[in-house]
Amino acid sequence: MALTDTKVKNAKPAEKDYKLYDERGLFVLVKVNGAKYWRLKYMKDGKEKLLALGVYPEITLKDARDLRDRARTQVAKGIDPNEAKRASKATQNGIDSFAAIAREWYEKQLPTWAPATAKKRLALLENDLFPWMGNRQIDELTSRDLLTGLQRIENRGAKDTAHNARQVLSQIFRYARVTQRTTNDPVQDLKGALAPKLAKHRPAITDPAELGRMLVKIEQYNGSYIVRALLALCPLLFQRPGEMIAMQWSDLDLEAGEWRYTPPKTIKKTTCPDGTPHTVPLSKQAIGILRELHPLTGQSPFVFSSQRRQGKHASEGTINKALQIMGYDTSKDHCAHGFRSTARTILDEVLGFRVEWIEHQLAHAVRDALGRAYNRTTHLPQRKEMMQKWADYLDGLRLQAQSPNVITANFGRAG
Structure with missing residues (x-):
């Protein structure tokens, strides 16, 4: 029979300690x-355990039931609720505990995340x-400790969550x-x-x-000239489709070989921070396509x-x-x-x-261990060289596909 506030309040001490049971494992020890x-x-794990929930009347019957649930x-x-409770105390008291440092890292990263991402990370x-x-203590944790935790997630069928947890652990230890x-x-x-992650x-x-x-096939596309130019630039520049179709002439500096635009605020927070322009170096091939398209x-x-x-x-x-x-089947x-x-x-x-050059080129926000986004111009000279080598490499692939017996140069290799 469930307890009532009156029954708990009126419970009197006896010669021995005794228990008054509520429901679903909750009781008050008098x-x-x-x-x-x-x-x-x-x-x-097949063993009966006890969790201390507090002292009556500081913790009311309603409070106790909430804690029980x-x-x-x-x-x-x-x-294990007891382990979770100890972890919470460590967060408050242990400066160098894993929990304390992880929360510190979380607060540093919080401004860079969308609300949904922040909620998932905290959970x-x-x-x-x-x-x-x-x-x-974070200095005491071993790879075996971490693997045990990750496998616990993996064993319940949450493979993607386990991989996400590994990434989070990497960032926390780096911090x-x-x-x-x-x-x-x-x-x-x-x-x-x-x-492997699904x-x-x-x-x-x-x-x-x-x-x-x-x-x-793109070179041989016999539809609209404008669409063929768009198709030809997509692999050369590899920006988001919405940004490609909305490209404006005013954002292009063909003399400098750059396309500068600001990603929309609707793009998720893993991209350039809101309001930060993104610079896309233009290869000679890309500039040639754009110059030919300009009269049209x-x-x-x-x-x-x-x-239309x-x-x-x-x-x-x-x-x-x-x-x-x-x-091509686009699905x-x-x-x-x-x-x-x-x-x-x-x-x-x-x-x-x-990888960081590529991530910059994809307009992803590349951050350091403290959560600070690198300046948008970081590695721009290297990215210009990379984009030209990429364009040359694509030319080589196309020529090889046209004439399989022709050996083309190893265009584009880094270094």
């Missing part, structure tokens, strides 16, 4: 001195990491090293320790030979002006529709957004360019 302690009985939720998620910390390692709280870096030993990327061609064949659309603000809607740019579906005309083979994945993969894995 001591011989009259003190009343809330306790919760729960099962974890919260603890039972933790148990359902595989979290990951509080539900999946703090209960098991929060009260440990701890930069702030001189540890020289420890156990995350590095975890590469390849988790099952890929949910947009379809993209990442095989160089197949990319070469696509470039030939130069009177419009938009490089890829709409032929006066004063507007090409529609959002233009690139995908053209790809479909060329014979399986390659889509407009896929040009970004294509460049990201080949520039890194085939040509060996530095």
